Amino acid sequence: MKIQGKMFIWLALFILAIAVVYGMWSKEPVGTTALFMAFGLSIMVGYYLAFTARRVDTGAQDREDADVADDAGELGFFSPHSWQPLALGVGSAFAFMSVVFGWWLMWISAPVILVGIFGWVFEYYHGEGQNQ
Structure with missing residues (x-):
């Protein structure tokens, strides 16, 4: 650093x-x-x-003596088949289009964005105490 x-x-x-x-x-x-x-x-x-x-x-x-492999490590978990970014992208596109076409379009985009956020946050949540 x-x-x-x-x-x-x-x-x-x-x-x-x-x-x-x-x-x-x-x-x-x-x-x-x-x-x-x-x-x-x-x-x-x-x-x-x-x-x-x-x-x-x-x-x-x-x-100075470090190799590339010295800084390698786990990068994290990335979902291989998530549809939530698509929902967020479509909802955000509608939200930005509402500035051009009219604020009424925000009534359509807000639920799509909320569903995308909710789905992405709880995508792998199975609940506490439930058998998996």
Whole structure:
């Protein structure tokens, strides 16, 4: 994490320099504000990564003699046949289309989104105390 922290801090310094030059050259407040906000976000992420790197063990990415396999591990469980992302995608598409076509379309998209979220959260839940 040390490398990532340093990268974000250097990125923040670069964005700060660009924000100052852009602000003085263009005299445009919106872009200058956006660049200063990007500086703030980059410095926050860089500080967090650098602070966390001091508290945790050295990772494989921080060692010169590390192999790719040293950082390998379990990535997590991914459902092989879930239909819930499709429901969320369709519901979200209808929700965004409601901005264009009318807010009445939100009445159709909200239940589809809620069903998709509920189904995805409880997809593998069998209940407490039930035989499996």
